[in-house]
Amino acid sequence: MSVEESNQCDPGSSGRAELKIHRRAMLLVATTPILVPFACSRTDGTADPAAGDPPVAASPVRAEVPDLRPFPPSIEPLVRIKVANTARRTVELGRVGQRLWITQPGSESAGRAVRGPVRIVRDDEGWSVRWSQGGRGSSARFVGAGPLAIADGDAQAQGIDFEGRRLRGTIRIVSIRNTAGEPELDLVCTLPMEQYLPGVLEKELFASWRPATFEAQAVAARSFAVCERAFWLRRRHYDMVAGQASQAWSGGAASRRSRDAVQATAGRVLLWRGQVVPAYYSAACGGRPANAIEAISANQVNRIAPLTVDGGTARRRCGCTTDSPHADWRISVGEDAMVEALRAYGRRVSNQALASIRGPVEVTVRRRNAAERPIDFEVRGSGDPIPVVLPAGRVRSVVADAGGRRSWKDGPRSACLELTGADRGYRIEGRGFGHGVGLCQYGAESMARGGASNLEILARYYPGATVGVAWESAAPPQAAFS
Ligand SMILES: [Zn+2]
Numbered sequence: 371m372s373v374e375e376s377n378q379c380d381p382g383s384s385g386r387a388e389l390k391i392h393r394r395a396m397l398l399v400a401t402t403p404i405l406v407p408f409a410c411s412r413t414d415g416t417a418d419p420a421a422g423d424p425p426v427a428a429s430p431v432r433a434e435v436p437d438l439r440p441f442p443p444s445i446e447p448l449v450r451i452k453v454a455n456t457a458r459r460t461v462e463l464g465r466v467g468q469r470l471w472i473t474q475p476g477s478e479s480a481g482r483a484v485r486g487p488v489r490i491v492r493d494d495e496g497w498s499v500r501w502s503q504g505g506r507g508s509s510a511r512f513v514g515a516g517p518l519a520i521a522d523g524d525a526q527a528q529g530i531d532f533e534g535r536r537l538r539g540t541i542r543i544v545s546i547r548n549t550a551g552e553p554e555l556d557l558v559c560t561l562p563m564e565q566y567l568p569g570v571l572e573k574e575l576f577a578s579w580r581p582a583t584f585e586a587q588a589v590a591a592r593s594f595a596v597c598e599r600a601f602w603l604r605r606r607h608y609d610m611v612a613g614q615a616s617q618a619w620s621g622g623a624a625s626r627r628s629r630d631a632v633q634a635t636a637g638r639v640l641l642w643r644g645q646v647v648p649a650y651y652s653a654a655c656g657g658r659p660a661n662a663i664e665a666i667s668a669n670q671v672n673r674i675a676p677l678t679v680d681g682g683t684a685r686r687r688c689g690c691t692t693d694s695p696h697a698d699w700r701i702s703v704g705e706d707a708m709v710e711a712l713r714a715y716g717r718r719v720s721n722q723a724l725a726s727i728r729g730p731v732e733v734t735v736r737r738r739n740a741a742e743r744p745i746d747f748e749v750r751g752s753g754d755p756i757p758v759v760l761p762a763g764r765v766r767s768v769v770a771d772a773g774g775r776r777s778w779k780d781g782p783r784s785a786c787l788e789l790t791g792a793d794r795g796y797r798i799e800g801r802g803f804g805h806g807v808g809l810c811q812y813g814a815e816s817m818a819r820g821g822a823s824n825l826e827i828l829a830r831y832y833p834g835a836t837v838g839v840a841w842e843s844a845a846p847p848q849a850a851f852s
Contacts, residue, residue: 439645439671440600442840446637449566449599451619452608453537454557459492461543461555465531469523472499474512482510483523487531490518492545492555517544517558517607529622532557538565538622544607558608559621564843567591567632568624570617574651575811577625583815584631585824589837590809591617593640593649596840597671600646636843640828640835642676647835650677651809654690656697656786656802658743665763665785665805676832677807681740689816696803696812699783703772704795705729711772712749715764723758727751733765733789733796743786743806762786763805769798778803808832 464470464486472488473481474497488501496513512518520541522530529536539561548554570591571584598616599609610616640647650666662677663669691697709729716724728751736759737745747765748757760768762785769782769789787800802810809831817827825837 437643437645437671437674439642439648439674440597441644442639442641442646442838443596444841446563446841446843447596447599448560449563449595449610450542450602450608451539451559451561451566451610451612452556453535453559453612453619453621454532456555456557457548457552459553459555461490461532461557463488463490463520463530463532463541468528468530470530471521471523472510472512473519473521474514474516475519476516477512477514479512479514484508484510488520490520490543492543492553497543515545517542535621536623538569542607546607556607561622563592563595564632564636565622566595566619568628569620569622571628571631572620572624573618575628575815577627579815580818581627581631581634582818582822582824582827583811584627585635586809586814586818586827586831587651587811588631588635589638589640589824589828590649590651590832592635592638593646594651596639596646597648633843635824637839637841638837639840640676640832641838642674642832642835646840647674647676647832648672649809649832649835650805650807651811651831652784652802652804652806653810654694654696654784654802654804654812655688655806655810656743656784656800657686657688657691658741658786658801658806659688659808659810660741660743660785660806661739661745662807664739664745664761665807676835679739679741679743680833686741688810688813689820690802690810690812693816693819694803694812696783696801698799698801700800701769701773701780701782701798702792702795703769703798705731706794707772708733708769708796709751711768712751714771715768721758723751723754723756724749727758728753730791732791735788744788765789 466487468486470484470486470488471481472484473479482499484499484501485503486501488499491498496511497518499510499512501508520530520543522528529538530541532541537559539559542558542560544556544558546554546556567588571587574591575584575587594617595610602609612619612621640649648662648671650662659679661679662672666672706729709727709731712724712727712731716722716727727749730752732750734748735744736748739745744762746759746761749760750757766782766785766787769787773781782798782800783803784800784806786802786806787798789796789798809827814827814831817830828835828837
């Protein structure tokens with residue numbers, strides 16, 4: 371299928387009523403290989419304009435900008451998940467008696483079959499591996515800078531134990547240097563997408579939630595992972611982190627509900643104009659969803675209809691506004707703490723106006739999106755003629771800093787917030803939990819309880835997107851080992 375042909379699968383433009391979108395949601399079966407351009411989308415969500423930068427314009431979808439989102443892969447991809455990073459030079463892996471197969475990919479070294487647990491030590495010349503066999507100590511040596519790969523050698527691959535977790539897939543230990551030039555080790559699991567996803571659902575959703583919620587989440591998580599992999603494949607040694615920076619991951623252990631949802635949606639990804647949608651999701655949108663271009667990053671891949679909020683009222687009635695503990699919340703921070711947090715941020719980004727700001731400080735919403743969620747704020751210190759403009763996400767993190775990085779219950783749960791002056795401080799009122807882009811997990815569960823299918827849920831939270839089958843699952847996910 372050529373690019374032009376695949377673009378003909380475009381279901382149309384944004385702005386349809388959600389029910390119409392759902393009826394037109396279609397399944398596209400990829401029967402021929404599809405061109406997969408690598409290194410195309412940046413979706414790690416770390417971009418954040420520094421203080422004083424021109425704010426990102428909330429402009430509508432622009433068709434003339436090249437769309438660098440990936441095309442759906444025609445075969446199930448492997449994904450690389452960073453599960454740990456350590457400043458130690460030693461890693462211990464495996465259960466007592468477990469068969470492990472150790473290799474150094476790309477080197478001349480022969481692989482070694484060993485018995486767990488193994489103790490692996492990195493030094494300047496390479497890797498030392500020690501284990502116990504028949505009561506006697508054994509060791510092997512792998513020379514060179516390349517990573518060491520440890521595979522589960524048991525017939526019933528159960529995963530490899532590491533610090534109380536059981537990790538699925540092949541584990542690579544990669545020797546890196548941190549930004550200060552100090553040596554560290556990264557642990558990266560590599561495994562097929564469909565085996566990875568159950569462990570995502572396991573951590574992202576409550577066990578009691580409905581199957582349709584799990585299925586919608588499976589399609590979103592798969593689509594997000596496809597985009598991350600496409601971007602990072604040739605840029606770094608992992609695609610995603612197991613955690614909030616990407617997607618939570620249990621390491622592989624998953625309930626039947628998680629595994630069933632992945633199997634029921636195997637290979638299905640969200641598409642818009644024939645290319646995969648980086649399907650962001652968060653816990654609760656608070657009825658005021660965010661645009662990806664403002665809340666995730668200014669990358670053009672985020673300027674697409676399914677990730678853009680329109681002025682309709684559908685999301686204001688999102689179930690999370692009635693059926694979640696995050697519908698609205700209130701916290702307070704002291705004025706001195708807020709001023710110091712603003713100054714500290716100003717010093718970090720070399721913004722003189724912020725670094726020397728004096729209280730009392732006014733923090734007011736400057737612009738809102740079509741759903742009335744704040745996009746950015748004006749921060750005006752005592753005696754300052756010109757306010758500093760900060761994106762809403764930055765204001766959220768400054769408020770979190772001012773609160774001493776307390777638990778999520780006591781901190782700002784989202785950037786959908788407003789500050790009002792109170793006695794020597796601020797009262798902060800907010801809605802929702804998380805960045806508010808794309809699928810709202812509490813809202814999805816509310817729909818599922820009302821009988822909605824996974825397609826209806828996806829159509830509501832990614833308006834204009836369709837669901838297509840990118841690859842047929844080679845085999846059902848392996849049995850649980852929870
Ligand atoms: Zn919501």
